[in-house]
Amino acid sequence: MANFSQLITTIKGHEFVAKILAGEVATExxxxxxxxxxxxxxxxxxxxxxxxxxxxxxxxxxxxxxEKQNNTTVLIHGGMNNRxxxxxxxxxxxxxxxxxxxxxVEYLFGAAVHVPxxxxxxxxxxxxxNGITTTGLLFNLYTTWYSS
Numbered sequence: 001m002a003n004f005s006q007l008i009t010t011i012k013g014h015e016f017v018a019k020i021l022a023g024e025v026a027t028e029x030x031x032x033x034x035x036x037x038x039x040x041x042x043x044x045x046x047x048x049x050x051x052x053x054x055x056x057x058x059x060x061x062x063x064x065x066x067e068k069q070n071n072t073t074v075l076i077h078g079g080m081n082n083r084x085x086x087x088x089x090x091x092x093x094x095x096x097x098x099x100x101x102x103x104x105v106e107y108l109f110g111a112a113v114h115v116p117x118x119x120x121x122x123x124x125x126x127x128x129x130n131g132i133t134t135t136g137l138l139f140n141l142y143t144t145w146y147s148s
Contacts, residue, residue, distance in 0.1 A: 004113065
């Protein structure tokens with residue numbers, strides 16, 4: 001199993017969190033988090049905050065649920081499988097998108113990147129569907145923010 005960084009928030013994501021903390025954006029009953037997108041593009045952790053989009057998009061799914069864990073942490077759920085995948089790829093990046101209710105536009109909230117370890121130098125390979133075996137991915141992505 002590959003090792004991933006924490007979910008790193010983009011600059012636009014930080015601006016969005018500030019709106020949430022200021023009470024300008026409600027996260028319930030409908031969550032503003034929209035999609036989880038996977039990518040084969042290799043990013044470094046330092047690149048994530050400045051990103052506005054994700055290159056090398058390979059698969060996407062709608063966010064299936066968002067659970068408030070406490071006053072600073074939210075858990076974002078999603079899942080996908082390879083049934084429509086025709087070409088395999090290395091799962092190097094997992095990203096989350098949100099819609100800003102101020103303008104109705106979808107933005108990149110943040111991303112987690114594969115971090116090589118001695119046991120897993122390369123990211124996991126997601127195989128295309130072979131007509132027999134389905135591969136599934138379940139995502140449980142935590143995002144935490146603090147108000148000063």
